[in-house]
Amino acid sequence: MLNHFKEIFKYRELLITFVKKSLDARYKGSFLGFIWTFINHLAHLVVFTIVFQYIFNVGTSNYSMFLFVCLVPWTEFTSAISGSLVSITGNANLVKKIYFPRQLLPLSVSLTYIVDYIYCIPIVLLAMLISKIPFTISLLFLPIIIILQCIFQTGICYIVAALNVKYRDIKQIVGIITMAWVYANPIFYPIERLQSLVILGRTVSDFWLPLLNPISSVVLSYRDMMYFGRMPSIKNLLVALISGIIIYIIGYLVFNHFEKTFAEDV
Amino acid sequence: MSDNDIAIEVKNLSKEFKIFKDKPTTIKEKILMLRSDTYTRFKVLKDINLTVKKGESIGLIGHNGCGKSTLLSLIAGIMYPNEGSVKTNGRLSCLIQLGAGFHPDFTGRENIYVNAAIFGMTRKEVDKNIESIIDFSEIREFIDNPIRTYSSGMYLKLAFSVATHINPEILLIDEILAVGDMNFQKKCFAKMEEFKRNKVTIILVSHNLNAVAKFCDKCIWLQDGVIKSSGKSKSVIEEYLSFMSGKQDKSNEKGNEKYTNEAEIVEFKITDSDNESVIGREIKSGIGINPIIKIKKLQTNGKIKAEILLSTADDQLISVIDSEFITLKKDETQTLKFQIKSLPLSSGVYTIKAVLKTEEGTECCKRTELNINVQAEYDNIGIFNLDFTCKKVD
Numbered sequence: 237m238l239n240h241f242k243e244i245f246k247y248r249e250l251l252i253t254f255v256k257k258s259l260d261a262r263y264k265g266s267f268l269g270f271i272w273t274f275i276n277h278l279a280h281l282v283v284f285t286i287v288f289q290y291i292f293n294v295g296t297s298n299y300s301m302f303l304f305v306c307l308v309p310w311t312e313f314t315s316a317i318s319g320s321l322v323s324i325t326g327n328a329n330l331v332k333k334i335y336f337p338r339q340l341l342p343l344s345v346s347l348t349y350i351v352d353y354i355y356c357i358p359i360v361l362l363a364m365l366i367s368k369i370p371f372t373i374s375l376l377f378l379p380i381i382i383i384l385q386c387i388f389q390t391g392i393c394y395i396v397a398a399l400n401v402k403y404r405d406i407k408q409i410v411g412i413i414t415m416a417w418v419y420a421n422p423i424f425y426p427i428e429r430l431q432s433l434v435i436l437g438r439t440v441s442d443f444w445l446p447l448l449n450p451i452s453s454v455v456l457s458y459r460d461m462m463y464f465g466r467m468p469s470i471k472n473l474l475v476a477l478i479s480g481i482i483i484y485i486i487g488y489l490v491f492n493h494f495e496k497t498f499a500e501d502v
Numbered sequence: 503m504s505d506n507d508i509a510i511e512v513k514n515l516s517k518e519f520k521i522f523k524d525k526p527t528t529i530k531e532k533i534l535m536l537r538s539d540t541y542t543r544f545k546v547l548k549d550i551n552l553t554v555k556k557g558e559s560i561g562l563i564g565h566n567g568c569g570k571s572t573l574l575s576l577i578a579g580i581m582y583p584n585e586g587s588v589k590t591n592g593r594l595s596c597l598i599q600l601g602a603g604f605h606p607d608f609t610g611r612e613n614i615y616v617n618a619a620i621f622g623m624t625r626k627e628v629d630k631n632i633e634s635i636i637d638f639s640e641i642r643e644f645i646d647n648p649i650r651t652y653s654s655g656m657y658l659k660l661a662f663s664v665a666t667h668i669n670p671e672i673l674l675i676d677e678i679l680a681v682g683d684m685n686f687q688k689k690c691f692a693k694m695e696e697f698k699r700n701k702v703t704i705i706l707v708s709h710n711l712n713a714v715a716k717f718c719d720k721c722i723w724l725q726d727g728v729i730k731s732s733g734k735s736k737s738v739i740e741e742y743l744s745f746m747s748g749k750q751d752k753s754n755e756k757g758n759e760k761y762t763n764e765a766e767i768v769e770f771k772i773t774d775s776d777n778e779s780v781i782g783r784e785i786k787s788g789i790g791i792n793p794i795i796k797i798k799k800l801q802t803n804g805k806i807k808a809e810i811l812l813s814t815a816d817d818q819l820i821s822v823i824d825s826e827f828i829t830l831k832k833d834e835t836q837t838l839k840f841q842i843k844s845l846p847l848s849s850g851v852y853t854i855k856a857v858l859k860t861e862e863g864t865e866c867c868k869r870t871e872l873n874i875n876v877q878a879e880y881d882n883i884g885i886f887n888l889d890f891t892c893k894k895v896d
Binding site: 332 | 615
């Protein structure tokens with residue numbers, strides 16, 4: 237494991253190059269370039285506002301922002317997973333011909349979407365300003381939450397990237413899982429809705445959700461900081477950290493297991 | 503020998519591939535067994551042991567499919583061995599494919615950075631070398647165009663230019679010398695010589711035996727996954743060539759014979775001016791040699807002539823000399839002595855073949871061939887080592 241980080245550090249230049257390359261490549265040749273990401277998210281926000289606030293008339297005050305602050309990082313999260321899915325198979329020519337730590341490929345995809353999210357933060361802040369959501373000191377926790385998301389996300393990226401080399405239908409499965417996963421998180425609904433749900437004597441909101449879907453603690457932390465203007469709870473931070481480390485280690489082990497035959501299987 | 507002198511150490515290395523009849527690639531297929539999961543094992547490399555000292559250049563030869571490239575991939579860390587271990591000591595670069603990782607939408611300049619990073623160069627090193635890389639590639643005018651607009655030649659030049667500016671301690675090269683025009687190959691060679699002078703450990707996989715003989719001090723001959731022979735380049739290559747020609751003879755015998763059996767070569771030898779055989783030892787470039795051939799006419803009386811074919815190790819014909827037609831009775835023998843006054847060849851292994859021909863021009867006996875091992879005083883590129891002088895005249 238220590239070697240794993242040493243290797244990554246040794247090849248950090250290549251990692252940075254990969255991240256830059258995929259960020260650049262996405263907007264290469266398009267006229268507006270990065271502005272498309274802004275437009276995309278703003279369009280989302282406008283649609284949410286119209287649909288939920290004016291048509292559905294959802295009770296939650298400022299529902300579009302309630303949704304927006306969680307949905308932006310969530311979109312990046314799922315994009316990272318589907319992006320890393322093909323990170324090994326799509327770079328077959330590299331994997332077959334040149335040595336470098338293979339983890340760099342899914343890791344670079346994960347980091348690309350983290351950077352993409354960081355680029356999006358100004359939009360979220362702008363939206364907060366317009367919606368008159370107060371900026372509080374809790375926003376200082378943002379980097380920590382992003383790092384926690386990154387650890388968890390990278391672990392998942394390792395797993396799907398490695399599995400996809402052996403079994404090409406992982407792609408379909410991951411598609412279905414990410415589609416359903418969004419509803420397993422309190423993104424569209426407040427966490428309070430789960431408080432009354434009790435399974436085996438324990439509430440879903442306090443026990444089952446963090447246990448079975450620990451990434452929800454990251455989602456809730458984003459909402460705490462950027463919607464409610466309050467500190468993320470220590471419990472959420474701890475759940476995110478511990479689950480992140482566990483998933484990362486699992487991802488590392490799975491990746492290591494499959495890595496040995498990448499050059500032959502892709 | 504201390505551990506620090508060793509660049510590459512391969513111990514008891516074995517690698518096998520599974521050859522699937524019809525491999526399941528999805529979970530559905532795996533579970534439902536829609537495709538048969540049966541495979542046969544194919545051992546590509548069997549128990550390879552190899553130690554390469556720092557600064558050595560090693561040639562890796564063998565026929566197609568003998569495991570050369572697999573061995574290279576294993577040393578590079580691209581593949582993992584089934585058994586045994588590979589240890590490398592030093593910064594390693596592997597030129598198996600030029601231009602790996604080029605992105606078509608990026609400009610030449612951007613791709614230099616990406617490609618160099620893949621080879622393990624830092625951004626600073628590239629910054630320092632970028633001008634020299636662009637100059638070397640000869641495509642300065644197009645360097646800021648996306649490389650999807652490049653011709654394949656330009657693409658290759660750029661890729662090679664990056665590859666030569668990496669700063670490795672161990673360099674693995676697979677057959678890249680085979681690409682490009684003459685000029686490109688020459689440049690390639692000059693660069694390799696430079697690496698060699700700078701004490702870079704080099705492993706070169708090539709079918710260009712001349713290049714291997716000239717460039718590599720030592721040579722390893724892989725045959726069906728085992729090291730058949732290793733040692734000084736020339737002797738290994740000689741051994742390899744006589745093995746290969748032996749194989750060819752066998753296949754000739756089995757298949758339709760391309761020659762008629764009207765005559766045979768009883769004896770074929772090559773001597774120097776002192777009547778000593780030149781086979782199996784080094785001869786100096788420029789000395790004279792005498793191919794001596796004893797022939798016997800079979801079947802009928804008739805006219806035949808002898809031809810001597812001189813070619814390079816990789817079967818590039820250099821020259822053909824022949825005798826007059828001579829009339830021989832059935833079962834009569836005759837010895838012919840050719841005298842080649844001077845053989846001004848560059849260092850390397852050359853093949854001399856003897857063949858008999860009838861008046862109609864058909865070959866009428868089995869070809870016989872010998873290999874000679876020429877050593878020139880100074881090395882140069884090309885086949886001939888001309889005897890020349892140069893002085894100022896006004």
